Amino acid sequence: MSDRTVHTAEWAERAxxxxxxxxxxSREEQVLERIERARRRRPKITEERVTLAHGAGGKASRTxxxxxxxxxxxxxxxxxxxxxxxxxxxxxxxxFTTDAYVVSPLFFPGGDIGDLAVxxxxxxxAVCGARPMYLSAAFVLEEGFPLADLRRITASMAxxxxxxxxxVVTGDTKVVQRxxxxxxxxxxxxxxxxxxxxxxxxxxxxxxxxxxxxxxxGEHGITVLIARGDLDIEADLTxxxxxxxDAVAALLDAxxxxxxxxxxxxxxxxxxxxxxxxxxxAVTVDERALPVRPIVSGxxxxxGLDPLYVACEGRFVAVVDGDHAEAAVTALRxxxxxxxxxxxxxxxxxxxxxxxxxxxxxxxxxxxxxxxDPLPRIC
Amino acid sequence: xxxxxxxxxxxxARRLAARIRELCEPGRRYTxxxxxxxxxxxxxxxxxxxHLPESVSLVHGPGxxxxxxxxxxxxxAIAIAREPGVIMTSFGDMMRVPGGQGSFFDAKAAGAxxxxxYSPLDALKIARQNPERTxxxxxxxxxxxxxxxxxxxxxxxxxxxxxxxxxxNHVTIIPAIKAILDxxxxxxxxxIGPGHVSTVIGCRPxxxxxxxxxxxxxxxxxxxLDVLQSVYLLLRQLAEGRAEVENQYTRVVPWDGxxxxxxxxxxxxxxxxxxxxxxxxxxxHSALRMREAYAAYDAETRFPVPGVRVAxxxxxxxxxxxxxxxxxxxxxxxxTACTPETPIGTCxxxxxxxCAAYYNFGRFTRRREPxxxxxxxxx
Numbered sequence: 001m002s003d004r005t006v007h008t009a010e011w012a013e014r015a016x017x018x019x020x021x022x023x024x025x026s027r028e029e030q031v032l033e034r035i036e037r038a039r040r041r042r043p044k045i046t047e048e049r050v051t052l053a054h055g056a057g058g059k060a061s062r063t064x065x066x067x068x069x070x071x072x073x074x075x076x077x078x079x080x081x082x083x084x085x086x087x088x089x090x091x092x093x094x095x096f097t098t099d100a101y102v103v104s105p106l107f108f109p110g111g112d113i114g115d116l117a118v119x120x121x122x123x124x125x126a127v128c129g130a131r132p133m134y135l136s137a138a139f140v141l142e143e144g145f146p147l148a149d150l151r152r153i154t155a156s157m158a159x160x161x162x163x164x165x166x167x168v169v170t171g172d173t174k175v176v177q178r179x180x181x182x183x184x185x186x187x188x189x190x191x192x193x194x195x196x197x198x199x200x201x202x203x204x205x206x207x208x209x210x211x212x213x214x215x216x217x218g219e220h221g222i223t224v225l226i227a228r229g230d231l232d233i234e235a236d237l238t239x240x241x242x243x244x245x246d247a248v249a250a251l252l253d254a255x256x257x258x259x260x261x262x263x264x265x266x267x268x269x270x271x272x273x274x275x276x277x278x279x280x281x282a283v284t285v286d287e288r289a290l291p292v293r294p295i296v297s298g299x300x301x302x303x304g305l306d307p308l309y310v311a312c313e314g315r316f317v318a319v320v321d322g323d324h325a326e327a328a329v330t331a332l333r334x335x336x337x338x339x340x341x342x343x344x345x346x347x348x349x350x351x352x353x354x355x356x357x358x359x360x361x362x363x364x365x366x367x368x369x370x371x372x373d374p375l376p377r378i379c
Numbered sequence: 380x381x382x383x384x385x386x387x388x389x390x391x392a393r394r395l396a397a398r399i400r401e402l403c404e405p406g407r408r409y410t411x412x413x414x415x416x417x418x419x420x421x422x423x424x425x426x427x428x429x430h431l432p433e434s435v436s437l438v439h440g441p442g443x444x445x446x447x448x449x450x451x452x453x454x455x456a457i458a459i460a461r462e463p464g465v466i467m468t469s470f471g472d473m474m475r476v477p478g479g480q481g482s483f484f485d486a487k488a489a490g491a492x493x494x495x496x497y498s499p500l501d502a503l504k505i506a507r508q509n510p511e512r513t514x515x516x517x518x519x520x521x522x523x524x525x526x527x528x529x530x531x532x533x534x535x536x537x538x539x540x541x542x543x544x545x546x547x548n549h550v551t552i553i554p555a556i557k558a559i560l561d562x563x564x565x566x567x568x569x570x571i572g573p574g575h576v577s578t579v580i581g582c583r584p585x586x587x588x589x590x591x592x593x594x595x596x597x598x599x600x601x602x603x604l605d606v607l608q609s610v611y612l613l614l615r616q617l618a619e620g621r622a623e624v625e626n627q628y629t630r631v632v633p634w635d636g637x638x639x640x641x642x643x644x645x646x647x648x649x650x651x652x653x654x655x656x657x658x659x660x661x662x663x664h665s666a667l668r669m670r671e672a673y674a675a676y677d678a679e680t681r682f683p684v685p686g687v688r689v690a691x692x693x694x695x696x697x698x699x700x701x702x703x704x705x706x707x708x709x710x711x712x713x714x715t716a717c718t719p720e721t722p723i724g725t726c727x728x729x730x731x732x733x734c735a736a737y738y739n740f741g742r743f744t745r746r747r748e749p750x751x752x753x754x755x756x757x758x
Contacts, residue, residue, distance in 0.1 A: 361389055
């Protein structure tokens with residue numbers, strides 16, 4: 001039956017039904033735009049006290065940093081909120097960074113707080129494009145902490161420093177009363193020379209670039225979670241803690257790199273969100289391409305966690321020129337820490353600020369920043 | 380991952396989607412409710428709606444255990460947590476749920492000892508390790524989690540552990556489904572039945588839905604292909620003019636349920652005359668409390684509980700969302716005043732909550748085609 005022969009009332013009914021059918025979609029889009037505006041607003045801190053979520057690397061951490069620290073220390077060097085600050089000394093460029101380590105337990109399969117404190121700071125320097133050179137180390141020790149444990153920690157720091165080609169050249173020690181700290185906290189700061197004539201950062205990212213992950217994700221976070229012993233789970237898994245400077249240097253030599261970031265707290269998902277927001281682009285990720293060892297995905301299934309948000313300590317995300325994606329992966333795979341490197345996604349013009357995942361199931365979903373630590377699901 | 384990846388196969392999903400499209404009558408719209416929050420999570424996490432034709436919509440039901448806890452009960456739990464010597468234990472999902480005066484996280488930051496556990500047995504372990512303290516387990520969830528709470532109480536009794544108590548907030552699914560079926564503002568074509576609850580109660584209790592209300596229900600598993608197949612089975616029933624209870628999740632759900640689990644529940648707990656559900660109001664015989672015989676393990680008997688009813692915030696439309704009357708984005712405050720960082724309603728808290736799932740995973744999905752990537756092999 002052609003449209004012309006349709007009875008008027010029937011036609012009106014159909015038009016109405018169609019309008020009812022189409023209107024919600026556009027209304028939904030309006031709502032989504034309103035939400036995006038709300039998301040872009042300057043974060044306000046609503047809590048009266050610090051909660052654990054403020055330390056988890058997600059939205060709550062970002063809010064705390066922007067509403068308290070940036071507010072107090074505002075300056076152009078701090079502003080990019082990169083892993084390290086790039087300092088132009090006239091005679092050359094330095095990268096300067098610092099990080100505090102409070103892991104529990106202090107010793108876990110594959111590492112301890114000592115090599116974590118060295119590798120973490122070395123990696124922050126490396127992903128800023130610098131050659132790591134000197135570190136400081138400050139210790140907050142709890143009264144009663146076994147000296148044997150302290151020696152074990154410093155020995156593994158010394159080993160890690162040697163592997164990374166850095167020297168620990170200054171430090172500090174404080175002891176607090178029993179119960180006022182959890183055994184041992186370590187803070188390291190580091191400087192490195194920025195010798196390459198490269199400019200790295202979110203501002204360099206453009207549509208068509210490729211997103212690379214340097215190896216299987218989530219191993220550190222799951223290892224530590226299991227090492228805490230609360231879960232009654234055993235797994236043959238070790239932390240991925242490792243210095244990344246060699247692999248990073250190889251990548252910088254091989255291809256045009258836009259930016260790099262090590263995927264620590266908040267995992268790869270958090271880094272990708274920082275890229276999307278900072279560069280005003282969309283990041284599209286293919287779930288099937290994500291390197292996740294079966295043991296990690298199995299543990300995540302059991303615990304109701306998403307490996308994309310689980311911390312790594314020896315993995316980084318790099319955005320490189322899309323034409324050189326395969327060369328980048330080849331360069332990374334020559335290094336032990338980059339053996340599992342893979343192209344996982346692509347930079348697209350929009351929707352800006354969004355990370356989208358093409359699921360293995362053939363659907364699409366958003367990968368947003370978490371508020372705090374990933375909370376395990378009930379059932 | 381074996382036994383998981385098979386249920387997430389994109390090719391199989393596309394084949395099933397084609398059969399689903401064949402079953403849809405042109406011009407007819409279908410609305411199915413997935414009762415359980417676990418399904419909501421699966422649907423969004425895997426981008427399942429991308430496989431469904433426009434004419435099939437899924438609305439989210441009341442089966443998110445965290446979402447249905449009224450604010451007053453959170454305040455009661457925090458009051459118990461503040462009692463001297465108490466260690467409150469809770470599933471992770473519960474930690475961020477706002478009461479009238481903040482969440483568990485806020486109470487913890489203010490000094491209460493609140494710990495996250497994966498199972499009530501972990502809470503019992505904490506009780507064994509801290510004999511001088513009283514450990515209270517915040518018990519939430521449907522018939523899925525009630526047996527483990529009951530078993531834990533039975534074990535505590537058998538071992539003579541006296542410093543353990545349960546703050547019982549267990550709810551039952553059937554009265555909630557009935558409340559939804561009786562709600563005048565909802566038209567549903569069928570239900571995707573809660574698989575995990577059904578492992579305990581079986582499929583028989585749903586028969587009134589088919590018999591008295593003429594709606595089909597398919598008990599569904601939690602992998603995306605399970606959910607998609609259940610949609611197919613529902614459509615097939617409608618096409619053949621049937622309204623029956625079907626079991627898609629036969630690999631886990633026995634038709635008659637799990638008698639041992641049910642008898643553990645009824646040994647320790649009994650039905651409350653009525654219980655308040657967030658957004659749905661008071662529903663008769665819809666929740667469980669500890670039996671008199673186990674009063675020694677009942678936190679409501681052992682501690683003064685304020686029991687003050689706190690009205691949901693005016694702006695909050697969680698009730699409508701839980702009943703499936705509103706899509707999350709149709710709520711007035713969705714994504715603007717109510718976000719995962721500052722949730723007003725419970726639906727925005729748990730990863731099983733419809734609003735949180737939609738906010739974190741769902742926005743933008745149906746508007747985009749998945750973009751194929753050229754990718755390197757997996758490690």
